[in-house]
Amino acid sequence: MRRLRAERGLSQERLAFESGLNRTYLSAVERSEQNISLDNIARIAGGLGVEASTLLVREIHGSDNVQELTAE
Structure with a gap:
């Protein structure tokens, strides 16, 4: 999530606004200090303009090459 946010030039505050969530909550999620539903x-994902599966695949596989992972 952090990498996608940075790639899009979004601050935590802007992503929080776009997602309808609290900035401190997003910050805690990025630091893996908060569980997420x-x-x-x-x-x-909506705030980032990606499918939710993109966030999940990156987290599970720890990779930025989502297309390669989903093609396997």
Whole structure:
């Protein structure tokens, strides 16, 4: 999530606004200090302009090459 946010030039505050979430919550999620619900994953994905599965695949596989992972 942090990498996608940075790639899009979004601050935590802007992503929080776009996602309808609190900035401190997003910050805690980025630092892996806060558990996140599927609903909030979907909200963040919407704020980033990606599918929720993109966030999940990157987290599970720890890779930026999502297309390569999904093609396997």
